Amino acid sequence: MAASSIEKTPIALVRNYNDILGLSLQGNVFGVTNPTVDTGVTGQTSYAATLATLSLRNLGSKIMVPLYCLMSQTGTVAGGRISVHSQTLDTDQFTSGTEITVRNRNGYKGAAPTVRAYHTATLPTFTTGNATAVATLDVFQTVSAVATSDPVNVWPFPGFVAVKPNGALHVYTDATITGPTWFFNIAWAEIEV
Numbered sequence: 001m002a003a004s005s006i007e008k009t010p011i012a013l014v015r016n017y018n019d020i021l022g023l024s025l026q027g028n029v030f031g032v033t034n035p036t037v038d039t040g041v042t043g044q045t046s047y048a049a050t051l052a053t054l055s056l057r058n059l060g061s062k063i064m065v066p067l068y069c070l071m072s073q074t075g076t077v078a079g080g081r082i083s084v085h086s087q088t089l090d091t092d093q094f095t096s097g098t099e100i101t102v103r104n105r106n107g108y109k110g111a112a113p114t115v116r117a118y119h120t121a122t123l124p125t126f127t128t129g130n131a132t133a134v135a136t137l138d139v140f141q142t143v144s145a146v147a148t149s150d151p152v153n154v155w156p157f158p159g160f161v162a163v164k165p166n167g168a169l170h171v172y173t174d175a176t177i178t179g180p181t182w183f184f185n186i187a188w189a190e191i192e193v
Contacts, residue, residue: 020067020158023189027110029067031187032100032117040074040181041119043173047083049131052170054184055121056163057092060114062190064163069171070151070185073139082180084154085172086135088161092168093130097121105187114190123170134161151185165193 023029034041043053058064066086073082097118104110139152154171163169173180 020189023191024105025109027104027106028189028191029105029187030102030113030115030190031105031185032102033185034183035098035100035119040183042181043082043175043179045174045176045179047085047172047174049126049172050123051172052097052121052123053119053173053182054171054186055094055097055118055123056169056171056186056188057094057116057118058114058163058165058167058169059092059116060190061165061193062114063165063193064115064167064169065159065189065191066155066161066163066169067158067187067189068153068185069155070153071139071173071182072151072184073180074183082139082173082175084137084139084152085133086155086161087131087133087170087172088163089126089131089168089170090164091127091130092166093124093126094118094168095122095124111190115188117186121170151183 020029041053044051056064098120100117100119102113102115102117104113135154135156137154173182
């Protein structure tokens with residue numbers, strides 16, 4: 001008899017998929033935000049596969065399940081249309097970037113993170129077939145120098161993709177006039193396979 005597809009899916013992932021609170025209480029939810037309080041991170045003026053605004057590298061043996069990526073523009077208006085692309089890599093490719101401290105969202109009971117986060121990352125040219133765009137959207141945010149816009153969740157839903165061990169998830173942002181500057185709050189779960 002042939003094996004069913006459910007046998008190929010990690011049981012912990014199936015059990016906890018809709019239980020973000022449970023994952024957090026177990027110490028399996030991690031997150032990052034701007035590395036410097038009240039200072040944004042700037043995107044690009046045009047899309048380039050080698051320049052990611054944010055880079056999440058899954059360097060451990062767990063599956064990374066993205067939960068949310070809340071972003072709001074700050075500072076000067078970057079232009080009426082801002083593009084945001086999220087892309088996964090089966091095998092991590094990374095050159096450099098500014099590391100962001102990853103924190104367990106459960107300060108009482110928490111494991112060490114296996115995902116490392118960076119902003120303003122430089123990546124090598126992708127190996128053919130390694131990168132897959134998993135979410136794309138246009139954000140229309142009007143921002144003045146004294147106010148930020150409401151945050152937009154740039155990922156469609158929790159668990160929209162699972163990043164396997166030694167893979168990566170990159171977020172690209174660009175606007176044609178000026179690179180958009182962001183405040184962000186990103187969270188993901190790390191689940192044993």
